[in-house]
Amino acid sequence: AQSVTQLDSQVPVFEEAPVELRCNYSSSVSVYLFWYVQYPNQGLQLLLKYLSGSTLVKGINGFEAEFNKSQTSFHLRKPSVHISDTAEYFCAVSDKAGGFKTIFGAGTRLFVKA
Amino acid sequence: NAGVTQTPKFRVLKTGQSMTLLCAQDMNHEYMYWYRQDPGMGLRLIHYSVGEGTTAKGEVPDGYNVSRLKKQNFLLGLESAAPSQTSVYFCASKPFSRDRYYEQYFGPGTRLTVT
Numbered sequence: 001a002q003s004v005t006q007l008d009s010q011v012p013v014f015e016e017a018p019v020e021l022r023c024n025y026s027s028s029v030s031v032y033l034f035w036y037v038q039y040p041n042q043g044l045q046l047l048l049k050y051l052s053g054s055t056l057v058k059g060i061n062g063f064e065a066e067f068n069k070s071q072t073s074f075h076l077r078k079p080s081v082h083i084s085d086t087a088e089y090f091c092a093v094s095d096k097a098g099g100f101k102t103i104f105g106a107g108t109r110l111f112v113k114a
Numbered sequence: 115n116a117g118v119t120q121t122p123k124f125r126v127l128k129t130g131q132s133m134t135l136l137c138a139q140d141m142n143h144e145y146m147y148w149y150r151q152d153p154g155m156g157l158r159l160i161h162y163s164v165g166e167g168t169t170a171k172g173e174v175p176d177g178y179n180v181s182r183l184k185k186q187n188f189l190l191g192l193e194s195a196a197p198s199q200t201s202v203y204f205c206a207s208k209p210f211s212r213d214r215y216y217e218q219y220f221g222p223g224t225r226l227t228v229t
Contacts, residue, residue: 009154032215043118043204043220044157051215090156094215100145100164100208101172102218104157 002027004093006105014113015083021076021108023091033074034092034102035065044090050074061085086112116140118221120205126227127195135190135224137205144210146188147172147218148180150201157204163188164210195228202226 007022025031032051036044048059055067065076074091091105121136137146144165149157159172161180169180177199179191188207192199202225206218 004156006156034217036220041223043222044206045220046217049217096215100210101159101162104149106154106156 002031002093002095002103004091004103004105006089006091006108008108009106010109010111012111012113013081016080018079019077019081019085019110021089021091021110023074023076023105025072025074025091025093027072027093027095030096032094032096033065033067034094035059035063035074035076036090036092036104037061038088038090038107040087047076047089081110081112083112083114085110118205118207118219120203120221120224122224123222124225126229127192128229129196131195132191132193133195133226134192135203135205135226137188137190137207137221139186139188139205139207139219141207141209141219142185143207143219144185145208145218146182147206147208148178148188148190149204149206150174150199151204151223152201160190160203195226197228200226200228 005024013019034049035047037047050057050067058064088107094102118139147162148160158174163169163182166185181189205221208218
C-alpha cells in the first residue's frame with residue numbers, strides 16, 4: 001500500500017521569500033509523483049509531475065520539485081513567491097504497476113503575506 | 115472543450131434525503147473518479163470506474179452508489195444523506211494509454227451540506 005505525508009499543514013511566508021513544501025511517500029513499488037494546486041473555491045490543477053528521467057522537475061508558475069528516491073521525498077520549491085501563490089497544495093503518488101489510482105496527501109495551505 | 119463539469123455546484127440536504135451528483139467529461143477519457151475533500155484529510159477516493167458499465171469501490175464507499183451508463187458521465191448517488199457526508203465532492207477523469215502515463219483532470223467541485 002502507498003501513503004503520502006505532507007509534513008506541514010500550513011506554511012505562512014512573506015511575498016518574494018523562498019518556500020519549500022515537504023512531501024514524503026511510502027511505496028513498495030516504483031511510483032509516479034505529482035503536485036497539484038487548488039486555488040480557493042476551485043478544483044485541483046496539475047502543477048508538475050515526475051514520471052521518469054531527471055529528478056528535478058519544473059512546473060508551472062515557477063515551481064519545481066526534486067525526486068529523492070533514497071529519502072522517498074518529493075519536495076516542492078519556489079525561489080520567490082507571490083501573493084497569487086496563496087492556495088492549497090497537494091502531493092500525490094500513483095504506482096507504476098496499477099496506474100489508475102492516485103493517493104493524495106492531506107494538503108499544505110500556503111499563505112503568502114504582503 | 116469544457117473538460118470536466120459537475121452539477122450542481124452547491125446543495126443543502128436534510129438528513130435522510132437523497133440526491134445524485136452528475137459528472138460529465140468531454141475528453142473521451144476511460145477512467146473516472148469521485149473523491150470527497152474534508153479539512154485536513156486531503157482527497158479520499160469514494161468510487162471509480164475504468165470504463166463504461168464498470169465501477170469499483172474506493173477508500174470510503176459506504177453510503178454512496180455510482181453508475182457509469184455512458185462513457186462521458188459518472189453519477190454519484192446518496193440514498194439517505196447523513197451529516198457525515200457534508201463535504202466537497204470532486205470528480206476527475208483520466209485517459210488510458212499503454213504508452214504513457216496521464217494525470218487526472220478535475221472538475222470544479224460540488225459543495226454539499228447535510229443538516
